[in-house]
Amino acid sequence: xxxxxxxxxxxxxxxGQSMTLQCAQDMNHNSMYWYRQDPGMGLRxxxxxxxxxxxxxxxxPNGYNVSRLNKREFSLRLESAAPSQTSVYFCxxxxxRGPGNTIYFGEGSWLTVV
Amino acid sequence: QKEVEQDPGxxxxxxxxxxxxxxxxxNSAFQYFMWYRQYSRKGPELLMYTYSSGNKExxxxxxxxxxxxxxxxxxxxxxxxxxxxxxxxxxxxxxQNFVFGxxxxxxxxx
Numbered sequence: 624x625x626x627x628x629x630x631x632x633x634x635x636x637x638x639g640q641s642m643t644l645q646c647a648q649d650m651n652h653n654s655m656y657w658y659r660q661d662p663g664m665g666l667r668x669x670x671x672x673x674x675x676x677x678x679x680x681x682x683x684p685n686g687y688n689v690s691r692l693n694k695r696e697f698s699l700r701l702e703s704a705a706p707s708q709t710s711v712y713f714c715x716x717x718x719x720r721g722p723g724n725t726i727y728f729g730e731g732s733w734l735t736v737v
Numbered sequence: 738q739k740e741v742e743q744d745p746g747x748x749x750x751x752x753x754x755x756x757x758x759x760x761x762x763x764n765s766a767f768q769y770f771m772w773y774r775q776y777s778r779k780g781p782e783l784l785m786y787t788y789s790s791g792n793k794e795x796x797x798x799x800x801x802x803x804x805x806x807x808x809x810x811x812x813x814x815x816x817x818x819x820x821x822x823x824x825x826x827x828x829x830x831x832x833q834n835f836v837f838g839x840x841x842x843x844x845x846x847x
Contacts, residue, residue, distance in 0.1 A: 727783070731779065
């Protein structure tokens, strides 16, 4: 049972390059999320998808785009990477945000922009 | 003021100590409270989930919620070196997104 799987685990990009982080979940969850985690800042929501076919901006969406490809997959794209996007990125999924439902995370993707 | 505040640590304790980790929050609409544990270079994993005020116990871990004071705590009894990790509190209002504290880094020394 894989849970939430994200790739790649590590990536180094040059400023201005583009890349896509891939995420898939096998828990049949409706909602999926992308967070970034920086020292002292905690987890900050970039984008989320409450259900298949919908996406919404989170706290820090600038410089990112997302695609909810199907119920299982939710990708995050950096169109023109900047050093400020150096961070650890976590994909997560959950059932609808209600009683008893919690959020499950992938193992993280370490991105360095030079 | 951030929506969720958490003592940043780092916190170092000897093995066997009782550890208290705390979060305060400002949004009275939060109804669901969680604690996550995050080992170095790993994703956060759910440790405890509580819905109402009061205590919930799971082995060596006890989660406490005081909605009137907007304060939650996680207690770890008989702490072990394997408990060394960053602990994140998380909260949610019905139908809203999860909100996380910045995390407290804990080291349990043998």
